[in-house]
């Protein structure tokens with residue numbers, strides 16, 4: 120894939136909207152790391168960092184780089200100071216919000232989900248028992264994460280499919296247009312109304328679920344005042360989970376099943392020892408993460424590799440490129456499910472580091488183990504892969520597995 124590097128003087132342009140980049144961004148990323156480590160795209164008006172060390176430094180520098188313009192290039196033209204999405208907040212607002220949400224989103228609450236995740240995964244996979252070929256995205260990886268989030272929150276089983284379809288509709292984009300469609304905007308409205316109803320219900324009749332805990336948590340803020348989550352705060356958190364915790368796991372698993380097909384020895388390593396699925400998840404997050412970049416805007420001028428990134432500039436921290444940085448990882452283009460990785464940026468880093476990382480790791484490991492336990496060998500036909508297109512989410516919309 121990335122064997123022959125692009126020459127230093129190649130006319131390389133990195134365009135996150137391009138379908139060509141979606142096919143294989145890695146030669147372009149390599150060229151940027153080697154020849155333009157502070158990359159500037161004049162036409163689309165953004166800068167990008169690709170080396171691991173620069174990305175790590177930028178993601179931990181929320182004083183000089185703000186999240187409040189959003190984190191996807193297509194939305195970053197204007198600040199969104201009133202956004203209720205924590206992923207678009209800076210401190211101190213972000214501290215307060217994350218502090219509250221973390222009190223409900225505890226490792227214990229997530230650990231307790233493990234039997235339910237097995238049950239949900241097995242339920243989907245058992246339906247495929249008699250199939251000789253199926254789309255693993257449609258039948259499994261797109262369903263599991265939303266079912267797991269619904270289980271966590273306590274969304275009733277009969278409403279889950281509807282929530283999932285609406286959450287997917289919310290993310291849908293037409294080719295060549297990164298902005299939300301009318302259907303996507305309608306889906307947001309319908310979901311918000313639905314979440315309002317759920318929150319009202321939990322306030323009236325508390326249950327033993329995360330949604331109830333979100334209505335109850337309190338923290339003392341800097342001034343000693345007790346802070347609580349408002350209905351609006353909770354609504355925004357639920358809607359963030361529908362995107363941040365849904366599409367990402369779906370795509371991570373689709374990429375993993377593709378790489379495990381391309382690298383049969385790696386697949387066999389997991390079949391022989393299912394514990395290896397744990398490191399296979401980390402390797403997939405390093406090798407080809409679902410969230411390819413985190414967008415920020417510079418609060419001040421930043422000097423990097425002899426360039427001056429001006430105050431107000433949009434900056435993409437491309438963790439998809441940092442995972443392949445040979446300054447950090449030996450043989451970075453080799454997919455190695457037993458690789459020992461001390462740190463990757465697949466879940467971001469710093470104050471916004473993925474709050475769902477523990478859950479994502481657990482469900483991804485279980486999903487890989489359950490699929491390979493049933494189908495240790497599978498093929499993907501020549502026309503069996505369809506990529507999805509988005510400026511920062513990378514992965515497949517469809518992956519056909521032939522299992523017989």
Ligand code: HEM
Pocket residue numbers: 186190205206207217268359360363364365367368371408409410413414464465466467468470471472473474475476478479
């Ligand atoms: C493989 C799956 C996942 C990947 C690759 C992923 C990736 C990320 C990344 C890169 C960030 C940092 C964004 C930034 O710095 O701007 C993030 C934040 C976040 N993720 Fe995940 N995520 C995954 C799964 C999940 C799950 C399962 C949940 C919840 C159910 C979740 C909830 C969140 C939330 C709420 C944030 C915002 C945290 C904050 O702003 O403090 N994610 N995720």
